[in-house]
Amino acid sequence: PRQLVDEVDGRDMGTPDAWIKRDPSLIRLTGRHPFNCEPPLKDLVDAGFITPTKIHFVRNHGKVPKIKWEDHRVTVKGLVNNPRVFTMDEIVSLPSHELPVTFPCAGNRRKEENMVKKGLGFSWGAAAHATSVWKGVRLSTLLKECGVKTKEQGGKFVCFRGPKKELPKGKDGSYGTSIAIDRAMQDNWDVILAYEQNGKPLAPDHGFPLRIIIPGFIGGRMVKWLQHIEVTSKESDNHFHYYDNRVLPNEVTAERANEEDWWHNPDFIINDINIQSAIRSPEHKEIVTPTEGTYTVKGYAFAGGGRKVIRCEVSLDEGRTWTLAKIKRGEAEWYKQHGSPEQQRNYDSRGKHWCWVHWSIDLEKKRLCGAKELRCRAWDQDHNTQPLHIAWNVMGMLNNSSYRLRIHETKTESGEKGFWFEHPCLAGPQPGGWMVPEEEVRPQALYASLGGVDPRKIPDTKFTVAEIEARNKEQKGVWVAIDGLVFDASSVLDEQPPKGVVITIGGTTYAQEFAGLPKPREVALTNKFQGGKLPCKGKLSK
Amino acid sequence: PRQLVDEVDGRDMGTPDAWIKRDPSLIRLTGRHPFNCEPPLKDLVDAGFITPTKIHFVRNHGKVPKIKWEDHRVTVKGLVNNPRVFTMDEIVSLPSHELPVTFPCAGNRRKEENMVKKGLGFSWGAAAHATSVWKGVRLSTLLKECGVKTKEQGGKFVCFRGPKKELPKGKDGSYGTSIAIDRAMQDNWDVILAYEQNGKPLAPDHGFPLRIIIPGFIGGRMVKWLQHIEVTSKESDNHFHYYDNRVLPNEVTAERANEEDWWHNPDFIINDINIQSAIRSPEHKEIVTPTEGTYTVKGYAFAGGGRKVIRCEVSLDEGRTWTLAKIKRGEAEWYKQHGSPEQQRNYDSRGKHWCWVHWSIDLEKKRLCGAKELRCRAWDQDHNTQPLHIAWNVMGMLNNSSYRLRIHETKTESGEKGFWFEHPCLAGPQPGGWMVPEEEVRPQALYASLGGVDPRKIPDTKFTVAEIEARNKEQKGVWVAIDGLVFDASSVLDEQPPKGVVITIGGTTYAQEFAGLPKPREVALTNKFQGGKLPCKGKLSK
Known part of the structure; x- marks a missing residue:
């Protein structure tokens, strides 16, 4: 496998993934294995518009399949006139499409939800979003190669799955999902089967040799180690299509979800992600002194569905008033610098925005230090914004409440008066943050x-x-x-x-x-x- | 003109609109003239999925143009190979497309914003949404007739306008706007030039003889009395495209907006509407007694961009916890009952939802009466929901804060203990509601x-x-x-x-x-x- 770093991390020794070299700075969220991680928030944002692959968050349900490029096959079947099995070389020989896409985890900031009330998932921090340049073949190209049938002929969904027997859930142990045929076939949705990330073959943790990229969607639908594509008249029946990546209503507990089968209600699926943002600077425990001059508050924001992020704002008065931050649009810059003339033209006119933005605002240090808290929120082009409060749900999904730091008086090392910033909590097992975990509030x-x-x-x-x-x-x-x-x-x-x-x-x-x-x-x-x-x-x- | 009701309302006598017969139940929001109105909220919701034309809200900037069917012409020009001028009969002779579409006003619930702080617009209540069955020709059909140029050839926007010299603003006095060419040309966005509303020719107030219908968009872009269509490489330069239907950030006053020209910032345009909902029952001043049994709380919800409304919820504890209401999807029923087999198939697979839903929930009367307030909120399919608080903006646009009734103890006529429900405010000049207008709070x-x-x-x-x-x-x-x-x-x-x-x-x-x-x-x-x-x-x- 391609080396992300020089050597295997000690924590992977003795696990089925001991052959994969991972960056030791990644914060492990589910112990040593399976590998689920995110980078420190400051590293993620400081890396800029394109996230280096080695610090891209990872969500693995089990061990990483060991796949050889030359052995891998991708089957296309179902409602197509010419079912086919593709080798990787055949896939690479088809016309390629390369573009930057932000890859958002539906569980981003779940730890905050878990602090409110224990849910079913592990504790993602705020660094489970990342942006890569993905290269691959358009799904529509592959499907046209196989003579995909029209909607009139019944072809309404495209189902995907990874290897069978990968996981001990569902009828065949595969991880799979599906998307609507319009999304798959219309070129301006840019759905691709990716074999390169940031100019190199995919890393094993990111789906080597092939994964699907569905811009705007949550990462949980972008199936890794892709093996099987089927055009169908119905949604995927894969276990993970139903029992993962759903937002159930507030009142639905894990028990009710199972007893009353909330999982199969089509309304609660997550596809395109809601509007998201978080603060990178000040970082947790950073101290600012109330001297002259300004401090630059920074963070990221993203919206699914191709919707542009139109406003990023901060509030120093618990959300009563908001001040506009400056937005840096890396995506537009990328097309200018790296896009072909055709890509540049398409970017201007496609009306889709697939990437996060970074935002910043210079605040008077004295004003910043005079506040009790610092919040951020973003708005998408349809003028949806983030709520002030967490909308708790049993899977702890899509927490997009306004990200909120508390500000406390302290002394600097040299004895000066200063103010330190406290994030709500830190990813995974890391202690700290102003959110009081449920167990401290409610011993019962x-x-x-x-x-x-x-x-x-x-x-x-x-x-x-x-x-x-x-x-x-x-x-x-x-x-x-x-x-x-x-x-x-x-x-x-x-x-x-x-x-x-x-x-x-x-x-x-x-x-x-x-x-x-x-x-x-x-x-x-x-x-x-x-x-x-x-x-x-x-x-x-x- | 087609009669909506039997006679001209006395209030229209002596105005330039004295030839139009309007329903007297409509609440006039800007005096007698120009005509801007909405129906009582309960009439709107009780009328069901399809709103009778006569109580459909109206937004007129000036007097209604008197247009004759046989005299009206529609010009198509710009980046098309064959510019043409169509008569209405020619337009009607093209293949037609008929479908239900909810028509939402971007200013819906502006009165609440005006109560927080005076803005630039008049006081819409919560009844400035309505749903009609619109029939017309697809815009794409008309543009193809004229040999529309591709994006590669520069055709990126479609501009529309009504009659010149209609209004005293802008360079030619017309009301106009534009949409992206993809939206215009892709069939699953269902953009039509409508000449029928609910089975009859358009009423003068609704654009006779032709208006554009852009499902998912705010009504302010659905140009009435349509005269002129132009395919261009740039957005419309019409006055109303820039100086109306924008959400400026919270901090931008009317003065700053003009001095610093916030109007031309492309980020603040409103196209697709954000997620909306309101409560119809209990209505303002309705009394409920805390006896045995349940009371049915009812309302509507809608989201733009074709996004499905997936959850409607009520809260009795100021938004801390929420209970799921039942959703009635009139759109799905309409296609089952009225759609052709092709339309039914398309509805299933197009993945777009163009219509509002009605929701209801039976609450124990005792529980309802025990609360201090009753709120509702809805969620769209991308899991965006409504904020708890109003995000004030100078134009008072897109107020989608959770709709909130206050509950007060009282006595019924027979002397029983009861509880009455107070809406935030009532449309236009009507007094009442728990929101305290700014001038009472701030005499200065x-x-x-x-x-x-x-x-x-x-x-x-x-x-x-x-x-x-x-x-x-x-x-x-x-x-x-x-x-x-x-x-x-x-x-x-x-x-x-x-x-x-x-x-x-x-x-x-x-x-x-x-x-x-x-x-x-x-x-x-x-x-x-x-x-x-x-x-x-x-x-x-x-």
Whole structure:
């Protein structure tokens, strides 16, 4: 595999992904494995319009498939006149299309939601968006090659999936989804099957050798390791098309979602992402002194559906009044500098905006320091903006509440009066931030969520990750660390959750850790754990 | 003209529109003339999915042009190979397309914004949306007839305008705008030139004989009395394309907008409308008793850009938690009942939603009566929702803050304990509602806005509308009633503002009344009035 960095990170040793070289600066959100990560927010924004591949966030449900370019095949079937199987070389030989596209995670800023109330997913911070230059073949080109049938002939959706048996969920273990045929076939939607990211073949974590890129959509629909394309009259029936990437209404709990089957309600699917923004500067714990001059507040913003970001604003009075920031449009610049004349012309007239913007505003330091909080929000071209409050939903999806820093008085190292900025929380297991996790607010809720583990009865014994790993390797049972506590899960797990791996995330909710586990284990462990059946052996040593 | 009702409304007598028969139930928002109106909210919602033409809101900038079907011509020119002039009969002879489309006013619910702070526009209530079945020819059909040039050949926009010299603004006095060529030419955007509304030729107020319908867009771009279509490489340069239908940022006042020319910033144009909703039941002043059983809360919701409304919700706790309402999708039903097989198939697969929905939820009366307020909000398919607070802007556009009723204890007529519901405010000059107008909160601001008329120095003399009208008819001068005060405007108006008409709106801001006036009078009156130069003669008798 192409090297993103020089060597394999120590944390990947002993996992099925030990062959992939990953940047050690990435913050791991679900322990060591499977690999789900985002970069520090400041690194992401400071890298500029195009995100270096090595710090592009990653969402893996399981181990990364080891695929060889020459062995890979892409099947196109269903409502096409000439079903075909393509080699990668055949795909590359078709006319190519290259363009910058922002790749947004539907779970971006889920940690804030999890702080409000525990949900089903792990704790993304605010750096699960990234922008790459993707190169590939238009999906429409491939489908036309195969004689795609018209809508009149029944071809209404295009379904995609990765390798079978990749994951222990769904009927064939593949990750898949679908899009409407209009989106697939109309050129100004720019849907491509990408084999290059930022000028190089895809990295294994990003779908080598082929992934679909659907500009404007959430990343969860941009299937990696793409193997199978089928034109159908109905939406995909893939497990992940229904049981992931949905915003269920506020009142729907995990239990109700399953019992009343909210998953198949077509209204709650996420495709194009809502309007998003976050603040990069000041960063968490940064100190500003109330001296003369200005401080440059900075951040990013993005909207799905090709909608332009038209306003980025900050507020120093809890959202009562807002001041306009300057917007830097990297996408327009990219087309000017790198686009062919045709691409430049198309960019001007296609009316679609596929990329994030960076924004900045110079504020008087004295004014900034005189405030209690600093917020940002953005607006899309249809004048939708971000709400002031989190709209909690059980999957913790699409949190686009106005991003909010608190400002506190402090002293600088030299004893001067200063003010430090506190972000709401930090990605994954990192402590810090002004949001108070639910368990600190509601000990009763914590008690219930720990499944009957009375916090007063947790043994004081401490175990290190190494000790737990050693036990497991010696097959003395299957112990897992969940939310800082160590449990003997032997009664419900007959093998170690991915071999040699200990779930050691820490973080604030146990649900975070389960999200990365294959389904059968997840169910077993969650149910038993919730029932207080797993013996608690002690605490995790940090 | 086709009769909407049996006779001309008395209020139209003596105005240039005295030949048009209008429904007397319509609430006039800018006095008698020009005609700007909306129906009572309950009538609008109770009429169901399709709004009867006679209660469809109307926005007229001036008098309605008297056009004869056989005389009307539509010119198509610019970047087309065969410029042409069409008669109405020729347009009707082309293949037709008929479909239901919701027609939303960008100023819907502006009165709430005006209550927060006076803006530039008059006070729409929450009934400036309506849905009709429109029939016409696809714009793409007409343009193809004329050999429209491709984008590569420079054809990027389609400009439209109504009759020249219709209005005293802009270089030719026409009302016009433009749309992107993709929107015009792609069939699934359904842009049509409509000559029928709800099965009959257009009414004069709605653009007889031809208007453009751009599904998803605000009504302000759906040019009436359409005369001229031009394919261009640039956006329309029409006055109204820039100086109307914009959302300027919060901090931009009318003065800054002009001085710094915010009007030509391409980011602030309104095309597709943001997500909207309002509550019809309980209506203003309705009383509910806290007895057993449920009360059905009802309303409408709509989103632009073809986006589906996926959630309608109500909150009884100031927006902290929300409960899902049931959605009735009239559009899907319409296609089932009235669509051809082709239309039905297209509706299923086009992925566009052009119509509002009606929603309802049965709430326990006791729970409803136990709350302090009742709010609603809706969500679009990209998971954008309505903010809790008004994002004030100088034109008072696109107010989509969550619609909010206050609940107060009272007694029913029979002496029982009951609770009455208070809407934020009522359309146009109607008094009532919990929102406190700015002038009651800030007497200083009022003093400034009254242009130097010291409230303590207003004569106690009272005049009725009839008395003022009589004076004006006898040519004793030109008196006008503005915001409850009577002024002698003879020094700035050399004729009565539209003959025989007294501006008698009352309402909460004088700006309301001026918005509907032709420009020269508006400027003269506003400037003089602001300078405190108009002699104040007394108060308007109610």
